[in-house]
Amino acid sequence: MKWLRAKHTYTLIVLSLLLSTGLQFVWLQQLFLAQRKQLEQELEQVVSNASQLNIFSSLVSLSGPADQRRLKRFFLSPQWRLMRQAYDNMKMSGVKSTYSIFIRGDSTAVQMNMSLKDKPGKPGTYKKPVNAVGNMTAEQVMISDSISLITMKRRVTSELKKLGINQPGYDKIFEYPFTKVQKNTLPKGQEQVFASKLYSFNLQGTQRYQLVLAEINSIVWYRMRYYLVSSVLMILLTCMAFYFILRLLRNQQLYADARADFASNMTHEFKTPIATVSVALESITKYNLANDPETLQHYLDISQHELQRLNLMVEKVLHISQDNAGEQPLNLELYEVQAGLQQVINSMKLQLQKSHAGIRLVPSAEPCFVYGDPVHLTNIFYNLIDNAIKYAGDAFEMEISCEYQGNQVILTFKDNGRGIEKIHQDKVFERFYRITGAGDTHDVKGSGLGLHYVRQMVEKHRGMIRLKSEPGKGSTFIITLPAAT
Numbered sequence: 334m335k336w337l338r339a340k341h342t343y344t345l346i347v348l349s350l351l352l353s354t355g356l357q358f359v360w361l362q363q364l365f366l367a368q369r370k371q372l373e374q375e376l377e378q379v380v381s382n383a384s385q386l387n388i389f390s391s392l393v394s395l396s397g398p399a400d401q402r403r404l405k406r407f408f409l410s411p412q413w414r415l416m417r418q419a420y421d422n423m424k425m426s427g428v429k430s431t432y433s434i435f436i437r438g439d440s441t442a443v444q445m446n447m448s449l450k451d452k453p454g455k456p457g458t459y460k461k462p463v464n465a466v467g468n469m470t471a472e473q474v475m476i477s478d479s480i481s482l483i484t485m486k487r488r489v490t491s492e493l494k495k496l497g498i499n500q501p502g503y504d505k506i507f508e509y510p511f512t513k514v515q516k517n518t519l520p521k522g523q524e525q526v527f528a529s530k531l532y533s534f535n536l537q538g539t540q541r542y543q544l545v546l547a548e549i550n551s552i553v554w555y556r557m558r559y560y561l562v563s564s565v566l567m568i569l570l571t572c573m574a575f576y577f578i579l580r581l582l583r584n585q586q587l588y589a590d591a592r593a594d595f596a597s598n599m600t601h602e603f604k605t606p607i608a609t610v611s612v613a614l615e616s617i618t619k620y621n622l623a624n625d626p627e628t629l630q631h632y633l634d635i636s637q638h639e640l641q642r643l644n645l646m647v648e649k650v651l652h653i654s655q656d657n658a659g660e661q662p663l664n665l666e667l668y669e670v671q672a673g674l675q676q677v678i679n680s681m682k683l684q685l686q687k688s689h690a691g692i693r694l695v696p697s698a699e700p701c702f703v704y705g706d707p708v709h710l711t712n713i714f715y716n717l718i719d720n721a722i723k724y725a726g727d728a729f730e731m732e733i734s735c736e737y738q739g740n741q742v743i744l745t746f747k748d749n750g751r752g753i754e755k756i757h758q759d760k761v762f763e764r765f766y767r768i769t770g771a772g773d774t775h776d777v778k779g780s781g782l783g784l785h786y787v788r789q790m791v792e793k794h795r796g797m798i799r800l801k802s803e804p805g806k807g808s809t810f811i812i813t814l815p816a817a818t
Contacts, residue, residue: 431446676711
């Protein structure tokens with residue numbers, strides 16, 4: 334059932350991510366098309382404005398316009414643009430058009446004439462429009478038109494830069510009837526992505542200008558950069574949110590499983606010392622060991638050791654409640670570390686003999702005093718030694734040393750056990766964490782609280798614990814505590 338729930342959870346998360354990503358993709362695609370259409374409209378407007386301004390500039394170069402402001406208002410108006418475009422685009426068989434501008438004193442006359450023959454010529458044949466400027470000769474108009482093309486290109490380039498387009502703009506020049514290209518600056522083999530409509534740019538009006546761009550998609554994507562970044566961030570944040578939720582759920586599940594495993598293991602751990610003490614006391618009574626002081630003392634030592642181990646396990650369980658209920662005060666007093674270590678080693682003699690283990694305490698030249706809680710510091714030492722013995726192989730040896738380094742006391746617990754792989758070294762201090770043996774099983778009974786308790790107590794004493802270990806080369810636990818001053 335757990336597998337079924339987990340499977341459905343992962344499926345829903347994957348489907349949610351896929352749906353979210355798909356919606357973002359569709360939204361970006363629609364936005365891209367809208368932005369591209371808008372860019373094309375802006376480019377079209379650029380060419381149209383440049384065309385209209387170019388023709389107006391040619392007009393004001395004529396001699397004698399009285400009021401250029403009124404002239405500009407008229408020739409740059411949208412109405413004139415539509416009228417001129419309609420006139421330029423009028424191509425029908427048998428239609429003859431004439432366009433002329435005359436400046437007379439304080440007025441400017443614009444004439445557009447069209448004549449329609451009753452019998453048109455052959456289909457597809459058009460009369461070339463006659464455009465004239467009354468104040469200029471034909472040669473002057475030709476010179477003006479050649480200059481107009483250069484000016485037109487400059488205006489278009491300038492307007493493109495204002496739009497943030499720095500790539501080169503190409504152009505095509507069409508001759509009447511505007512079906513054939515007279516001049517094309519687009520390099521051969523390069524495809525055009527955008528091409529504007531055809532626009533007049535000179536006074537004669539027998540030529541048309543067309544703007545051509547080889548690339549506009551990159552411009553559109555650049556304009557959409559903030560939308561792209563926001564979409565990517567939203568997807569990443571959604572993925573991160575799901576990841577942390579799954580991680581939290583997984584940790585909660587592992588924690589629940591660990592607590593269940595802990596309850597089972599602690600039941601076994603509590604039963605063992607209780608049974609041992611019970612058997613020892615029963616033997617003292619049954620065999621009247623009061624008359625055998627040596628055997629009596631042996632059984633009492635065993636009972637004392639098992640009761641001390643039971644007391645330590647109770648401390649571990651109580652410490653779990655302390656973590657949840659808040660900080661519990663320590664009973665700090667001046668504590669000599671080496672004396673405490675020696676006391677722990679003496680109380681574990683029976684266990685050391687039973688396990689064929691040896692512990693050597695390397696004393697310091699001077700006493701190592703700290704301010705600490707004797708009960709918890711003793712439990713720290715007992716935990717580290719007991720934990721090392723449980724996971725040790727044959728011929729276990731441990732060397733314990735204590736020394737001053739500045740204003741700190743350094744305790745080192747070095748053993749020749751089987752060592753700890755690097756993948757476990759950061760986790761051995763976590764609550765309920767236990768190193769698995771072969772086949773992903775726990776081959777050593779325990780609660781998974783020993784090293785967690787050690788780290789918590791060391792940190793409560795404003796100290797630090799580190800682990801150095803290599804598989805097959807033993808482990809070294811280094812505790813740093815503030816020295817008493």
